[in-house]
Amino acid sequence: MEVGLFIPCYIDQFYPHVGQDTLSLLEKMGCKVVYPEGQTCCGQPLANSGLEHEAKPIYSHLVDTFAGFAYHVKHHYDIVEQDSDVKSVRERMYDITAFLTDVLKVNQLEARFPHRVGIHQSCHGLRGLRMARSTELQVPPYSKWRQLLELVKDIQLVELDRPDECCGFGGTFSVGEEAVSVKMGQDRIADHKRNGAEFITSGDMSCLMHMEGLLRRKKDPVKVIHLVEILNG
Amino acid sequence: MKQTDTVKVDHARKARDFIADKERTDWHNGAITYLREKRDLGVGGVPEWEDLRNLASQIKTNVLGNLDDYLEEFEKNALANGVKVHWASDGDEHNRIVHDILKRYDTKMVVKSKSMLTEECHLNQYLESNNIEVVDTDLGERIIQMRHEGPSHIVAPAIHxxxxxxxxxxxxxxxxxxxxxxxxxxxxxxxxxxxxxxxxADVALTGVNFAIAETGGVVVCTNEGNADMGVHMVPCQIHSMGIEKIIPRAGDLGVFTRLLARSATGQPITIYTSHHQKPKPGGEMHIIIVDNGRSAHLGRDDFYTALKCIRCGACMNSCPVYRRSGGYSYGHTVPGPIGSILTPGFNLKKFKELPFASTLCGACSDVCPVKINIHEQLYKWRQVVGEKGELEKSKAMPLHWAGKILSSHKKYQIVGRLARKALRFLPGAITSNRFNPWSRQRELPKPPRQSFGEWYKQQNK
Incomplete structure (x- = not known):
């Protein structure tokens, strides 16, 4: 299967190793991966701040170079003309987790990670892309993140008191509402620590960037790690 | 609704002040989370919960699409029951109607049971300025009234x-x-x-949870029995309702009562579900139907479904921001997520910050018993704020430049490289100073030498 890899801008600039692990993992699964040059951003920072229309050139640029940051592209690209390119990108775009569980249907992994790990169920993945059941809904429980992590050898997944509370990143919310954002992040971290996590993992690096910033400021030994870093072994 | 008050509600500042007392914030968060946990337990006992939510949402869609007809049907049936029906276009008119009724009884005091609508209309202040005492008779409401405060939560007004x-x-x-x-x-x-x-008391006033078009009666859901105590002991009863409280048939009521109390507190049903249909022998019953900005809201395609709200408070209890910023940080009678999508319609300049007082986590939409897409409406209100040029310059300008950079690969590469270099070589005192809100309590990411794009290019030379 041929896969085009979209690397969100902040991962490209600050967490290239997460992109490298994603590329490596997909190649291990037998995918032919291309990284279309020229990609920048999905436009979410502007759109979530109320400047959807100023984000239009970014949307077009992404569609021109191809795929997208899954949630935002799938849900909010209504404002650009829905020509065949836009439709095709929106339909064939997956978050890496859902791509592994739903398209490649991964049911075994070589990876080993002998640590206690808490899963941060990021909100856009959880409720936006329905990657797991939110605690509000009365439907049978499932979690695509957990499904993959359970394939990793020797991993101990810890249970949280509040399995789907937001970490408080929220894009520009993290600076616009700094006090609430920080408090939410500290509370989230405290839940993971209370339940014995050595690592906090997530499919969303932006949540982890926020929590990592809080952890490092406090010189806390708890580490953040992107899901694909664990899955890639 | 009056638009003269355009002083912006600064949610971020009020939230910061609230959070400064960490111990109190934790307690507040815990007390409200407890309500949410009770909701989860109560809802867990109803296997058809999601079907009920769908049904309730569809009934409300029907109501909002035919509101004029249902209101006329309701009025006709209420009049036939011997009820006096009044129409108020705004809060002032509502307050004058109440005052006129009280004048006829020559009374200096009215007992009132829970009504968020009368809070919204500032009825208490109006009557008090006319030398009439208003006694809120719900325990929580009475507590905040004694403290001269408004409610900080619509179901648990004194939860703070x-x-x-x-x-x-x-x-x-x-x-x-x-x-x-x-x-x-x-x-x-x-x-x-x-x-x-x-x-x-000679006159008692209540809010209304549901007004049934088919019967012309109103339904009041309470836990303390105070609404009934008030109404039963006086010759004159007044019920104030917003135009959106209509449900079509008595048969629809069960759908909503099953959802309302469970969503609010996890109770299967409120202790009292009181039906008021006609005046008692020799007594008077008044119903005041209030618009106060609602029909204007009904005309907004992206936002009208907010009028489906049955005021259960579940979105507040589920909101990680509300639980940590407190009800007063929203500057309005109805705080939290639902307040943040209603208030910008009432007064955009005043409430333009509220759609941004959210991480768009979506818990509000998933918990809402009538399936209002609250977090999507928050996103859409942000676009309205942006389009009307109401974004703060200090926020809009950096984003404007980010837009220019992010739509060009070349500019993006250059700026990215410079930024990483700057973060690596500049001293922390410059990159992490107090003027950078990110760095007040958080570290910036450690910048790598190579971006993914640069690494990839090198690999594939």
Whole structure:
């Protein structure tokens, strides 16, 4: 299967190793991966701040170079003309987790990670892309993140008191509402620590960037790690 | 609704002030989370919960699409029951109607049970300025009234106040023992105090949870029995309702009562579900139907479904921001996520910050018993704020430049490289100073030498 890899801008600039692990993992699964040059951003920072229309050139640029940051592209690209390119990108775009569980249907992994790990169920993945059941809904429980992590050898997944509370990143919310954002992040971290996590993992690096910033400021030994870093072994 | 007050509600600043007391914030978050946990337990016992939500949402869609017809049907049936029906276009008109009724009874006091609508209309202040005493008879409402505060939550209006503070308040105003904070003791004191008020009153006012078009009757859901106590003991009863409280048939009521109490507190049903259909023999029954900005909201394609709200408070209890910023940080009678999608329609300049007081986590939409897409409406209100040029310049300008950079790969590469270099080589005092809100309590990411794009290019030379 041929896969085009979209690397969100902040991962490209600050967490290239997460992109490298994603590329490596997909190649291990037998995918032919291309990284279309020229990609920048999905436009979410502007759109979530109320400047959807100023984000239009970014949307077009992404569609021109191809795929997208899954949630935002799938849900909010209504404002650009829905020509065949836009439709095709929106339909064939997956978050890496859902791509592994739903398209490649991964049911075994070589990876080993002998640590206690808490899963941060990021909100856009959880409720936006329905990657797991939110605690509000009365439907049978499932979690695509957990499904993959359970394939990793020797991993101990810890249970949280509040399995789907937001970490408080929220894009520009993290600076616009700094006090609430920080408090939410500290509370989230405290839940993971209370339940014995050595690592906090997530499919969303932006949540982890926020929590990592809080952890490092406090010189806390708890580490953040992107899901694909664990899955890639 | 009046638009003269355009002083912006600064949610971020009010939230910062609230959070400064960490211990109190944790307690507030815990108390409200407890309500949400009770909701989850209560809802867990209903296998058809999601079907009920769908049904309730569809009934409300039908109501909002045919509201004019249903309101006329409701009025016709209420009149036939001997009820006096009044129409008020805004809060002032509503307050004048209430005042006129009270004047006829030559009364100086009215007992009132929970009504968020009368809070919205500022009825208490209006009547008090006309030398009429209003006694809120729900315990929580009475507590905040004694403190001269508004509600901080629509279901639990005094949830921000601790029992010790209530003890002190009652000691000062009701002569309870100093230092007493036993909830039962304090509740008993409030009960005796309110009994006296019920006995003295000639007119009782209540809010309305549901108004049934088919019967012309109103339904009031309470836990304390105070609405009934008030209404039953006076010759004149007044029920104030917003135009959106209509449901078509009595048969639809069960869908909503099953959802309402469970969503609010996890109870299967409120202790009292009281039906008021016609005046008591020799008495008067008035229903005041209030618009106050609602019909304008009904005309907004992206936002009208917010009028489906049944005021259960579940979105507040589920909101990680509300739980940590407190109800007063929203500057309006209805705070939290639902307030943040209603208020910008009432007064955009005043409430333009509220759609941004959210991480768009979506818990509000998933918990809403009538399936209002609250977080999507928050996103859409942000676009309205942006399009109307109401974004703060200090926020809009950096984003404007980011837009230019992010739509060009070349600019993006250059700026990215420079930024990483700057972060690596500049001292922390410059990159992490107090003017950078990210760095006040967080570290910036450690910048790598190579971006992914640069690494990839090198690999594939």
């Amino acid at each position: 106040i601790r029992k010790e503070e209530v003890g002190q308040l009652f000691h000062e105003q009701l002569n309870t023992d100093e230092g007493a904070a036993d909830p039962q003791y304090l509740t008993e004191a409030a009960r005796q105090h309110l009994r006296q008020k019920f006995l003295e």
